[in-house]
Amino acid sequence: MERSPHFTADLAHLPTSAHGPRSTTWWGTLGFILIEATAFALAAAAYFYLMGQTETWPPGQSPPDWLWGTVQLVLMLASLWPNLWTDRVAHADDLRRVRIGLVVMSAIGLLTLVVRAFEFGALNCRWDDNAYGSIVWVLLGLHATHLITDVGDTLVLTVLMFTKHVEPRRFTDVTDNCVYWNFVVCAWVPLWALLYVVPRLV
Amino acid sequence: MSARDTSARDSARFIRRDGPALGEAETHARLERTWATPPGLWGWLSSVDHKQVGRRYIVTAFVFFLLAGLLALAMRMQLAGPNQTLLTPDRYNQIFTMHGTTMMFLFAVPVMEAFAIYLVPLMVGTRAIAFPRLNAFSYWVYLAGGVMLWVAFILNVGPDVGWFSYVPLAGPQFGPGKRTDFWAQMVTFTEVAALAVAVEIIVTVLKQRAPGMSLNRIPLFVWGQLVTSSMVVFAMPAVMVSSSMLIMDRLIGTHFFNPAEGGDALLWQHLFWFFGHPEVYIIFLPATGFVSSILPVFARRPIFGYTALVLALFATGFLGFGLWVHHMFVTGLPHLGNSFYTAASMAIAIPSGIQIFCWLATLWDGRPRFATPLLFIIGFIVIFVLGGLSGIMLASVPIDSQVHDTYFVVAHFHYVLIGGAVFPLFGAVYYWFPKFTGRMLSERAGAWNFALFFVGFNLAFFPMHILGLIGMPRRIYSYPAGLGWDDLNLLATAGALILAAGVLVFLGNVWHSLKYGLVAGDNPWGAGTLEWATSSPPPSVNFVHIPVVTGREPLWEEPNGLAAVSGLRVDQRELLLTTVVDAEPDVREPSPMPSIWPLLSAIAVTVLFIGSIFTPWAVVWGSIPLAVGLIGWFWPKSPPDTPEPVVE
Numbered sequence: 001m002e003r004s005p006h007f008t009a010d011l012a013h014l015p016t017s018a019h020g021p022r023s024t025t026w027w028g029t030l031g032f033i034l035i036e037a038t039a040f041a042l043a044a045a046a047y048f049y050l051m052g053q054t055e056t057w058p059p060g061q062s063p064p065d066w067l068w069g070t071v072q073l074v075l076m077l078a079s080l081w082p083n084l085w086t087d088r089v090a091h092a093d094d095l096r097r098v099r100i101g102l103v104v105m106s107a108i109g110l111l112t113l114v115v116r117a118f119e120f121g122a123l124n125c126r127w128d129d130n131a132y133g134s135i136v137w138v139l140l141g142l143h144a145t146h147l148i149t150d151v152g153d154t155l156v157l158t159v160l161m162f163t164k165h166v167e168p169r170r171f172t173d174v175t176d177n178c179v180y181w182n183f184v185v186c187a188w189v190p191l192w193a194l195l196y197v198v199p200r201l202v
Numbered sequence: 203m204s205a206r207d208t209s210a211r212d213s214a215r216f217i218r219r220d221g222p223a224l225g226e227a228e229t230h231a232r233l234e235r236t237w238a239t240p241p242g243l244w245g246w247l248s249s250v251d252h253k254q255v256g257r258r259y260i261v262t263a264f265v266f267f268l269l270a271g272l273l274a275l276a277m278r279m280q281l282a283g284p285n286q287t288l289l290t291p292d293r294y295n296q297i298f299t300m301h302g303t304t305m306m307f308l309f310a311v312p313v314m315e316a317f318a319i320y321l322v323p324l325m326v327g328t329r330a331i332a333f334p335r336l337n338a339f340s341y342w343v344y345l346a347g348g349v350m351l352w353v354a355f356i357l358n359v360g361p362d363v364g365w366f367s368y369v370p371l372a373g374p375q376f377g378p379g380k381r382t383d384f385w386a387q388m389v390t391f392t393e394v395a396a397l398a399v400a401v402e403i404i405v406t407v408l409k410q411r412a413p414g415m416s417l418n419r420i421p422l423f424v425w426g427q428l429v430t431s432s433m434v435v436f437a438m439p440a441v442m443v444s445s446s447m448l449i450m451d452r453l454i455g456t457h458f459f460n461p462a463e464g465g466d467a468l469l470w471q472h473l474f475w476f477f478g479h480p481e482v483y484i485i486f487l488p489a490t491g492f493v494s495s496i497l498p499v500f501a502r503r504p505i506f507g508y509t510a511l512v513l514a515l516f517a518t519g520f521l522g523f524g525l526w527v528h529h530m531f532v533t534g535l536p537h538l539g540n541s542f543y544t545a546a547s548m549a550i551a552i553p554s555g556i557q558i559f560c561w562l563a564t565l566w567d568g569r570p571r572f573a574t575p576l577l578f579i580i581g582f583i584v585i586f587v588l589g590g591l592s593g594i595m596l597a598s599v600p601i602d603s604q605v606h607d608t609y610f611v612v613a614h615f616h617y618v619l620i621g622g623a624v625f626p627l628f629g630a631v632y633y634w635f636p637k638f639t640g641r642m643l644s645e646r647a648g649a650w651n652f653a654l655f656f657v658g659f660n661l662a663f664f665p666m667h668i669l670g671l672i673g674m675p676r677r678i679y680s681y682p683a684g685l686g687w688d689d690l691n692l693l694a695t696a697g698a699l700i701l702a703a704g705v706l707v708f709l710g711n712v713w714h715s716l717k718y719g720l721v722a723g724d725n726p727w728g729a730g731t732l733e734w735a736t737s738s739p740p741p742s743v744n745f746v747h748i749p750v751v752t753g754r755e756p757l758w759e760e761p762n763g764l765a766a767v768s769g770l771r772v773d774q775r776e777l778l779l780t781t782v783v784d785a786e787p788d789v790r791e792p793s794p795m796p797s798i799w800p801l802l803s804a805i806a807v808t809v810l811f812i813g814s815i816f817t818p819w820a821v822v823w824g825s826i827p828l829a830v831g832l833i834g835w836f837w838p839k840s841p842p843d844t845p846e847p848v849v850e
Binding site: 006 | 219221222225226332333397400401402404405408409410413435436438439440442443446447450451454455456457458460463464465466469472473476747749750763764765766767768769770776778779782787788789790791792829833836837838
């Protein structure tokens with residue numbers, strides 16, 4: 001039989017889950033956030049590039065109506081408060097409050113999807129009108145994809161927290177989900193400015 | 203058996219963690235039960251073992267390498283003489299497009315990632331890759347994308363507008379049919395796979411290193427893969443954005459690249475090369491990792507200039523994003539911009555030069571043992587330096603304007619890509635084959651393999667420099683006699699055949715050695731990094747005990763055996779997470795069991811991607827099975843973990 005190695009430390013006392021940068025999922029989430037932020041940045045760069053190709057911007061159209069995009073902005077910024085609260089109670093492994101937070105965040109998420117549908121209706125252009133219409137639809141669509149996936153993720157997690165599967169690691173999932181929602185909101189601020197403010201400035 | 207022994211064995215039954223209380227044989231057996239992939243087809247399809255997934259990736263990538271190589275031979279046969287009619291112009295267009303596309307998207311990047319998938323967890327001393335199910339998913343998605351492209355090609359719907367699919371040729375007006383759409387969607391498949399692997403590698407390197415492997419002790423191969431993966435994160439989204447725009451222009455009437463409606467063809471080139479140039483370094487940096495791993499072992503001294511080599515990797519990673527416009531010098535961009543990109547393109551020679559000098563110094567000061575892996579590395583140094591020199595020439599706008607779209611460029615990028623990546627890759631196969639399979643490749647066949655490769659490669663590609671300088675353009679399916687191109691083309695074809703003979707020797711060597719090769723043992727080359735601390739091939743669990751690292755070459759520094767840490771579960775899959783900088787033990791994290799859901803999710807993705815070539819509604823309806831797949835994937839499979847009833 002092989003000889004046992006020299007053991008320098010017994011790690012049995014280490015925890016089996018941890019929040020934030022101590023866990024792999026946090027880093028994985030960060031990785032995907034970087035990937036998606038790069039995609040947003042490149043799409044935004046394409047917006048400016050196309051803007052530089054034409055005399056007037058938007059070319060012969062009205063900019064998107066203010067209302068729904070700005071409602072979305074206010075709603076999302078306001079959602080940061082319950083989101084950060086959920087993050088905090090998840091750090092404390094407080095199941096009852098986590099459930100409340102997730103239900104609230106699910107409701108807010110569904111509401112943002114409804115507002116997003118109105119936003120598409122108020123763009124004042126179609127994707128096949130011209131390059132301006134194309135990039136506006138892609139930017140809004142790209143962000144909508146993030147909304148849909150994150151709301152879907154939040155809904156599944158909410159259901160999960162009402163089942164027998166609750167264990168310490170699930171609270172880590174909740175905090176990572178909160179991090180991702182922060183990113184979706186943060187991404188919307190410059191995109192909102194790009195879609196609603198920039199066409200009115202040029 | 204004494205009563206004391208029986209009582210010790212009884213209490214051992216309740217021990218659920220490794221350590222001195224559990225004997226070696228028992229630890230090994232329990233870990234094997236916990237970590238083994240179930241046998242049979244189901245087990246094969248649901249495997250999440252990074253070694254199995256890595257092997258599949260390597261084999262699949264090499265199959266694509268052979269297929270693309272056959273296409274290269276077909277082109278060389280067509281061009282061996284003037285006015286040949288072996289291939290029609292249309293078929294030739296598809297063949298050169300498929301050759302480039304397959305080599306870049308289905309071979310070069312995946313094979314480098316494949317080596318990372320297999321080796322990085324072993325080199326950092328952990329039991330699994332981070333996110334093993336995502337890893338399995340990425341392989342299936344990659345496989346589906348590659349098969350889709352090749353089936354399209356066989357059905358005469360292969361892409362035919364070059365591996366970079368320039369618009370307007372690739373746009374809806376000049377590229378009717380579905381050929382370009384298959385290309386664009388293949389990009390989506392392979393980039394999803396590559397991005398997933400990049401995140402896995404980054405997290406594995408940052409969080410799963412063995413205790414003691416602080417940043418300044420990370421093996422250079424692992425550094426190379428970390429920098430490469432970070433480049434993937436920032437580069438690949440560009441090609442996904444641009445290929446999605448292209449497919450939308452073609453399918454739903456957007457106008458990104460249509461100048462008549464405010465679009466612009468150069469937007470495509472900017473986005474494509476913002477990905478395309480870093481892509482070269484995404485292929486090259488892992489190869490430098492091979493070189494930095496192999497050289498010290500065969501020079502029999504630690505690598506010279508470890509810190510300089512790590513800094514060179516980072517410098518290359520940053521500068522690689524500042525060069526893309528040198529692919530666009532003839533598109534009429536402002537002169538000032540061109541000068542900037544010329545300077546950046548020349549500047550990247552500095553970190554490459556630092557690496558070359560460090561490697562030469564390692565060899566110079568060592569006692570080289572000229573085994574096959576080292577032969578390939580020396581071949582790499584010679585060929586890559588030549589390719590680098592022609593690269594410096596091409597960075598100059600006046601020269602580039604003259605030789606743009608000629609065979610000079612073809613010669614240059616084959617020198618940097620085959621010289622810079624394929625030679626180190628073959629060295630890496632010879633070097634790590636014993637670890638992968640437990641058997642050595644034949645050294646004699648290896649020497650022949652190298653000689654045929656080196657001679658064949660230079661005969662095939664050196665004449666192309668001259669052909670380019672005397673005016674032979676790229677992407678022509680035939681040429682008339684009397685232009686002075688005939689002999690050099692014939693020579694290039696002869697070289698290609700010799701190169702192909704080298705590949706045949708390699709295949710024969712692999713085939714034969716798998717059955718009859720010398721049994722390797724754990725560390726046949728006497729190397730110093732952790733992958734050689736475990737058996738060949740490694741057990742499912744990788745390491746029976748998590749090793750403790752005390753230097754850059756742990757096995758050289760601790761010849762009497764590595765120390766280890768204890769306390770990880772043996773009845774559940776558990777990893778040790780350590781801190782990012784100092785690699786101090788921090789968390790014991792569970793690792794997933796085998797699962798069929800990654801495969802099912804990959805099938806759903808495949809249906810969605812292929813469907814969206816034909817109708818945008820595929821995105822809507824296809825997202826439903828995908829959502830089901832992903833929920834099935836993430837839904838917990840077992841009841842919550844009970845508190846550990848550990849008896850110690």
